[in-house]
Amino acid sequence: MTPMVRAESVTKRFGPVEVLKGIDLTVRPGEVACLLGPSGSGKSTFLRCINHLERIDGGQLWVDGELVGYRRHGDKLHELKAREVAVRRRDIGMVFQRFNLFPHLTALGNVIEAPVRVLGIPREQAREQAMRLLDRVGLTERAGNYPSQLSGGQQQRVAIARALAMRPKLMLFDEPTSALDPELVGEVLDVMKGLAADGMTMVVVTHEMGFAREVADQVAFLDGGVVVESGTPTEVLGNPRHDRTRAFLDKVL
Amino acid sequence: MTTDTTAVRVVPVRHYGRWLTALIVFGLAALFLRALFTSPNLEPGTITHYLFKDYVLDGVVTTLWLTLLAMLLGTAGGIVLAVMRLSENPVLRGVSWTFIWVFRGTPLLVQIIFFGFLGALFPRITLTVPFTGTVLFDRPTSVVVTGTVAAVLALSLNEMAYAAEVIRGGILAVDGGQTEAAAALGMSPTLTLRRVVLPQAMRVIIPPMGNETITMLKSTALVSIIAGRDLMTAVQTVYQNNYKVIPLLVVAAIWYLALVSLLSAGQWLIERRFGRGFTRGGVR
Ligand SMILES: Nc1ncnc2c1ncn2[C@@H]1O[C@H](COP(=O)(O)OP(=O)(O)OP(=O)(O)O)[C@@H](O)[C@H]1O
Ligand SMILES: [Mg+2]
Numbered sequence: 001m002t003p004m005v006r007a008e009s010v011t012k013r014f015g016p017v018e019v020l021k022g023i024d025l026t027v028r029p030g031e032v033a034c035l036l037g038p039s040g041s042g043k044s045t046f047l048r049c050i051n052h053l054e055r056i057d058g059g060q061l062w063v064d065g066e067l068v069g070y071r072r073h074g075d076k077l078h079e080l081k082a083r084e085v086a087v088r089r090r091d092i093g094m095v096f097q098r099f100n101l102f103p104h105l106t107a108l109g110n111v112i113e114a115p116v117r118v119l120g121i122p123r124e125q126a127r128e129q130a131m132r133l134l135d136r137v138g139l140t141e142r143a144g145n146y147p148s149q150l151s152g153g154q155q156q157r158v159a160i161a162r163a164l165a166m167r168p169k170l171m172l173f174d175e176p177t178s179a180l181d182p183e184l185v186g187e188v189l190d191v192m193k194g195l196a197a198d199g200m201t202m203v204v205v206t207h208e209m210g211f212a213r214e215v216a217d218q219v220a221f222l223d224g225g226v227v228v229e230s231g232t233p234t235e236v237l238g239n240p241r242h243d244r245t246r247a248f249l250d251k252v253l
Numbered sequence: 254m255t256t257d258t259t260a261v262r263v264v265p266v267r268h269y270g271r272w273l274t275a276l277i278v279f280g281l282a283a284l285f286l287r288a289l290f291t292s293p294n295l296e297p298g299t300i301t302h303y304l305f306k307d308y309v310l311d312g313v314v315t316t317l318w319l320t321l322l323a324m325l326l327g328t329a330g331g332i333v334l335a336v337m338r339l340s341e342n343p344v345l346r347g348v349s350w351t352f353i354w355v356f357r358g359t360p361l362l363v364q365i366i367f368f369g370f371l372g373a374l375f376p377r378i379t380l381t382v383p384f385t386g387t388v389l390f391d392r393p394t395s396v397v398v399t400g401t402v403a404a405v406l407a408l409s410l411n412e413m414a415y416a417a418e419v420i421r422g423g424i425l426a427v428d429g430g431q432t433e434a435a436a437a438l439g440m441s442p443t444l445t446l447r448r449v450v451l452p453q454a455m456r457v458i459i460p461p462m463g464n465e466t467i468t469m470l471k472s473t474a475l476v477s478i479i480a481g482r483d484l485m486t487a488v489q490t491v492y493q494n495n496y497k498v499i500p501l502l503v504v505a506a507i508w509y510l511a512l513v514s515l516l517s518a519g520q521w522l523i524e525r526r527f528g529r530g531f532t533r534g535g536v537r
Contacts, residue, residue: 090439
């Protein structure tokens with residue numbers, strides 16, 4: 001089976017600083033992969049490379065069998081134009097630490113925006129689908145509210161519904177609960193657990209060890225721009241082989 | 254300890270200063286109005302006589318549509334220039350920068366006269382199909398660029414330069430996370446600009462653009478120099494014949510004030526529209 005995400009020696013530099021120094025990672029369809037690691041280790045950068053918000057400088061990165069950012073034509077690789085990149089991103093949902101909801105649209109407006117404008121789905125049909133999604137994240141009553149009228153947890157759940165409205169085959173989460181008050185973390189994690197149970201392929205950057213242990217099929221520990229070790233949660237969290245992993249886990253647990 | 258307010262009398266803060274300033278202001282206003290109405294040159298009768306004359310009303314209408322047209326073209330061009338200046342294409346950036354440099358760097362009056370006398374620089378406007386010699390269009394410039402066309406050209410090109418900077422500021426004020434979220438949803442750069450960035454930039458753009466509109470309304474008076482048929486030209490024509498300068502300037506002033514008030518009301522409505530979602534109370 002084609003892996004959903006396959007990274008081979010992916011490198012990325014910002015000016016003189018090499019932030020990713022050869023990332024290797026494979027995520028199979030239906031799998032949940034959690035990325036752990038200290039601040040500045042390159043977790044967000046790697047996640048953003050997967051949907052081409054950042055351009056990689058070296059190595060290779062495939063999503064569902066297609067090279068990120070390139071189109072194969074005969075034996076040549078053509079770099080994609082902005083428009084073509086946008087088309088590829090339709091299949092990959094992303095949820096941000098700071099929600100990034102559109103403040104000038106209601107919760108419902110946020111969810112139907114891309115299906116209507118990008119996929120050209122008729123408004124009524126998009127609305128029905130959006131209401132089902134808002135119901136799934138427990139926010140039917142809040143459909144008419146603007147983001148500024150919602151709590152952080154509610155905003156993040158709208159953001160998840162917004163991403164799901166594009167029917168993605170892969171979901172990326174960048175510390176989705178880090179900006180939330182502790183009592184609001186659970187409601188967002190519950191939605192994510194539901195998604196995982198439904199078989200969604202997910203790559204999740206998180207510091208929630210409980211979530212990783214319970215939901216992840218694979219845990220990868222990043223440090224200094226490389227994957228130091230990866231494996232099942234039991235292996236990596238329960239019995240880390242590397243000192244750096246152990247030191248990190250001692251700090252967060 | 255809590256204060257029991259039922260038992261004691263509550264004395265609100267007394268604003269003696271306000272009363273004093275009000276007294277002074279009313280006094281000064283009364284003195285000024287007396288001077289005004291006892292002046293033999295104000296001629297209230299003349300003012301009312303000309304206020305609703307058909308050529309004055311024509312001038313009012315011209316001034317209003319000249320303002321609105323110049324603002325419409327200016328804003329549309331301003332958006333294009335702003336996007337060009339923020340583009341990654343160095344040629345577009347350069348073109349936009351140069352345009353803004355020229356049109357902000359020279360007086361509007363000079364630009365108006367320049368377009369009014371464009372025929373002196375380019376006597377004919379000719380359009381040919383390249384390499385064939387077929388002439389599509391050939392007319393004397395003075396026929397194509399009439400006083401009105403010159404006025405619209407000068408005002409809107411000038412406005413584009415100022416609007417571009419206002420709009421660029423508005424676009425830059427929108428959080429970068431918004432563009433990223435739109436990109437992650439598969440929205441193209443143009444769609445993102447139209448549906449996500451500009452609607453949010455509007456909140457920042459509208460107050461200064463309201464200012465621009467009011468400035469524009471008054472700047473239209475400058476086109477009287479090239480016989481622009483606006484309000485100012487209308488009253489000028491009258492007082493050049495009857496020498497009743499002051500009453501006719503008051504006529505113009507009354508109309509400009511009325512138009513500005515109208516535009517301010519419009520601005521309030523637009524601001525309310527684009528403020529949606531930005532306050533906790535929010536307009537549903
Ligand atoms: N646009 C950028 N320009 C320059 N440097 C950047 C940029 N984005 C990230 N970096 C740098 O790259 C490194 C990795 O950043 P990244 O955000 O991927 O880390 P992270 O693992 O997500 O950390 P955190 O847990 O704090 O979110 C950091 O040193 C950061 O300063
Ligand atoms: Mg990060």
